[in-house]
Amino acid sequence: MLQSGPLPQTEHPLRGLFAPRSIAIVGASDRSAWARAALRNLDKVGFDGDIHLVNRRGGEVLGRTAHTSCAAIGAPVDVAMLVIPAVGLLDALDDLKQAGISNAVILASGFGEIGEEGARLEAAIRDRANAHGINIIGPNCLGLANFSDRSALWTGSLRTPVHPGKVAIVSQSGAVAIAIHRFASQQGVGHGYLVSTGNELNTGVCDAIDYLLEDPGVEVIALFVEAIRDPAAFAKVARRAMELGKHIVALKVGRSEATALAAQAHTGALVGDDKVFDAFCSQYGILRAGSIDELVHTADLLCKARVGAEGDVAIISISGGLSEISADLAHEAGLPLAHFAPETAARLKEFLPDYATVHCPLDLTGLAVTEPDMAAKAIEAIADDPSVGVVVYVFDVPMDADDASPLSLPMLRSVSEGVKRASAPVLVIANHAKGFTAETAAVVDELELPYLSGGLQFGLAALALARGQAGRVGALPEPAAQDSAKPLDGALPRTEYEAQTMLRGFDVPTIPAALAASRDEAVRMAAGIGGEVVLKISSPQIQHKTEVGGVAIGIAQDEVGDAFDAMMARVKAAKPDAVLDGVLISPMRKGGVELLVGITRDPQWGPTITVALGGVFVEIFKDLSLRLLPVSEAEVETMIGELRGAKLLNGYRGAPQADIPALARAICRIGEAALSLGDRIEALEVNPLVVDGDRIEALDALVIPAQTGETS
């Protein structure tokens, strides 16, 4: 007989932390504010498991009998909350080990965050915890709470009643965790978890997310981070979220840091590491928020509707002014507004007054005040429009009786009907950020309204983010692809000639080039190329050729011999110690659009690729697109499309249309070439990569070896 029901699942190793059924509070005393706060919060959330207090002296503590050690409890304990000073922690961990407790929360501060001495103590505790196999949240944190299963290891304040919901709040900062929790509560954004990870001794945000994603009650992680300590682990949970159709919204600080990448190459100076994190988010489907408000409102939207990337956005309101504000905000957010099909317009005209204008955003007019069922009809008709991907109905849910007009409830009932009958996702968005009271909750729950209290500005911006993210799903390369580029052995390319030769080996189209070691070779090779040529000095010691007179352009065939001799003499005079391999001879090119393709290695996130239009475009307008490597050809086409100057490639002013797929292929190959050199290089730069219709050629290439730290 076949088994029915769910398959037996292995318990997640952090279950005891996130959903404990028995808790020990270690270091509890009548004078301990932490212990008192922890008990109050356990009571607030309605914890009904076992609570054990531990105090070295035993006796009665806070009205309960205290054990003298964890080992003395004599019953299984899922997690210990250590409310003791730093000095006692090592002994406490030994006690936990003896008692068989494998999870702990450490609240104390005074570790890595205060300097070297603290860092040493932190390391000692990490070693002990790891040796004992104990997972630690903290130190320097506020703990964690699980509102769905009603447990709390939390000493901060809690806003009650807590509304459990599909969001999980995860924050490295305790103060920010509280702020997010309070704001989410204020806006009626239900959340099941509140996690503050602090110094992340051995259990950090990635571990938390790894656990939370597997909870079927969690749809969205609302994350605050100062630093991602383990990019690979973060990539893993981001990938898992995508697989599960769940979302991570990240508020990461550091946007204003002027710290650019420590790279010598040109592109390096243009790319701050925040741009790299942006690229990561873009590739891994993470939505990025810039404030607590955006974080919470975006998480809210993701719980309220499953929004796809396809189709246009239709907006309905009952006022012309609000319709116009919506249209402007949609435009600002980059949302495409729907154009109704004739059939849709005909359906709408059946019930709209004659003087109404049937276009999007749709103003139902003041008639909706007396005929609220227009809302349901309009939502249903518009959701059926083939061009419409999502319907937004602009309306507030009242906070109290004084806030409600006689229109409010009949209208909301009609909207609710419309939502239920609609063939597309619908969102009900408040006119502006709106408070969310118990009365609001009652209406929203009863009518099952997909209501965003954050208002139009945040709601439409979040919608645009969500649609953008939905469009990314599937774009992520297979994990295996990241290892496919096997590092090449052998010496690194030392000159442009060698770099070009290597690129050709990866099928990167490069300009024909011959290396002439003598005047005669130069003349013969130039003749083979034909027409005007370019001469460039070739020497592993010379990167900046122009500065030493090592570049000559537009040389006629009969001038090549003299030009060769003159260049060798000039460069020898300027750089007597340089070993000169000879002179590189290439055909002279004119016209085309110059791109720059740069691969640099981010110390944290690894190799990145930057595509930009050359010269003033990248230097003045910062017109560039960045990704982590590897990238697919499709992804590179997206990158090219992101450049504002992409128009220059698309037949601008009569120039030939660039072969974009071929260009993307070439750029992709450059990335593969760079990956093949592994971490032996700091950067690889092709500048310029010239595109002239379907002729695509790398005109120059440079490989910068990694700094080994040794002086060679």
Place this chain on the structure above:
Amino acid sequence: MLQSGPLPQTEHPLRGLFAPRSIAIVGASDRSAWARAALRNLDKVGFDGDIHLVNRRGGEVLGRTAHTSCAAIGAPVDVAMLVIPAVGLLDALDDLKQAGISNAVILASGFGEIGEEGARLEAAIRDRANAHGINIIGPNCLGLANFSDRSALWTGSLRTPVHPGKVAIVSQSGAVAIAIHRFASQQGVGHGYLVSTGNELNTGVCDAIDYLLEDPGVEVIALFVEAIRDPAAFAKVARRAMELGKHIVALKVGRSEATALAAQAHTGALVGDDKVFDAFCSQYGILRAGSIDELVHTADLLCKARVGAEGDVAIISISGGLSEISADLAHEAGLPLAHFAPETAARLKEFLPDYATVHCPLDLTGLAVTEPDMAAKAIEAIADDPSVGVVVYVFDVPMDADDASPLSLPMLRSVSEGVKRASAPVLVIANHAKGFTAETAAVVDELELPYLSGGLQFGLAALALARGQAGRVGALPEPAAQDSAKPLDGALPRTEYEAQTMLRGFDVPTIPAALAASRDEAVRMAAGIGGEVVLKISSPQIQHKTEVGGVAIGIAQDEVGDAFDAMMARVKAAKPDAVLDGVLISPMRKGGVELLVGITRDPQWGPTITVALGGVFVEIFKDLSLRLLPVSEAEVETMIGELRGAKLLNGYRGAPQADIPALARAICRIGEAALSLGDRIEALEVNPLVVDGDRIEALDALVIPAQTGETS
């Protein structure tokens, strides 16, 4: 003896509308929802003047004795609220005239907004009102309320208790007026007036603003507009606001309109009329908001602190995470963060813990929890820093007991002390948008906190807006200057040669140019110029010279004669009907940065000037700056600074530094030249204006005459 006390003031003609002491409700009946709502609102706001109900049949209405007409009231009436259908309005106006009532509010809809028939009725009522000298708010509006003087002619819903304050809400849309009022109430943003102007029969937003600015209790106008019907009147009130040191914050819809200016010139196609309104706001010190939320939060900030343009922004919080979020949001808003002077750092170190980092944003660390007086000390020390223009303290005011931590009140008392002792303006900004309850109000009022409940994201963005506006004061040209450019008589320039000649008359530096009518003249003139020259055909019928072979560049002296003959022959063949004045001969120029200066006439706002970098910069990157004419040289320098490509003028890649004051002078003169032609031209375009160090030259100029509507 000298008079003491205030000088006697003339009463504003709209006093009876905005601060009525006796009100007639005309058309009141037991079944009139409007009359009932009006009475309820009068009661809500606490109106203690006289209320007269008027009903043609007299008798008892809504518990009061009704008069049969206004004329029958027999007592002075400041304003009549007409709650009657459209059809009875003309008679009602006659009754008002007879009763000596000069102000009225018309609520009915069904006029211009529903089509032609409605517009005809509206015009008839306007004519009658104007003939009778009656100021009308409406029709198609919700009326107006004055919470400071406690009067209301308002039939919409009101959020109570209303918090009177320094903001006046003015909106063309009634629904939006209600939304702003509700949102302001929710956020504790006190407002003294709520005005809905509807179709603006003869009294519109400019009239309302004109009245409200003179109320000493009003500091900020929070404005929603769909269209400015009288730009000159709007400019007048904007100027008046600047004079009084008051502010207008405008939420104007139409940002997303694709309607570009109906101009033939190149620049016209790039400039939507929303950009023109943006330019107007920038020049007239109006702060522009994009949503109801931004509108209210920005108005709030302007009431809470007098922020100047000078100095940097210092931010203080009690958490590292919140400090970092603040820093990023400040960066996003373009706010310059302070760098503390050594003396400031020394003062801060006196009370900060050793492990604290003394930089901006300043994190007071968790120690502030036990030592809240650190807040006052930090605010005072930082406000004394010579580089600091404004101090932001990041902290929430609790909404209720559950929302307050034990830290909240001691901390807020300390902040309040700091604010009082500070030598610079201070703002207290919530972590995120925060509700504002009666409990919040009690704390804010008692401690006199300059508290922005809108939170960091809105607060810092509003601060940046306010600082930008503060920097504009004084930049406005004197009203007289606008008329100083007297239109020139005589014929309009028909060719490049004539346009250049006219520009030279305004001291615009132009390239030397001679008009040769014959081969011999051409050769002689070219010799006078010397070197390589450029030849361009000159004909009033030919605007696009290249298309007919009418441009030849880089012509050597000995080729000039043949080039002349060849060009004349080519153009004659291509355009047999064109009258050829001859060929324009100029020196050949190479290098330099090409700018475009375009003057076009906005149908609503009048002449505008656009400055842009030429070619791809303006076409692809839309890198341009726009203003209304006239502009001062200082203003043009600001415009040049706004161009992202301005770096190209400032010694980019070894090019000579442009003489920016001379460039601004040249651009200013081009504007004056265009103004001198008055409304006889549609556009004047100088493209390119070439800047090469201190050589500035208009290389080409084009005047496009206004469309007269006649076919000539």
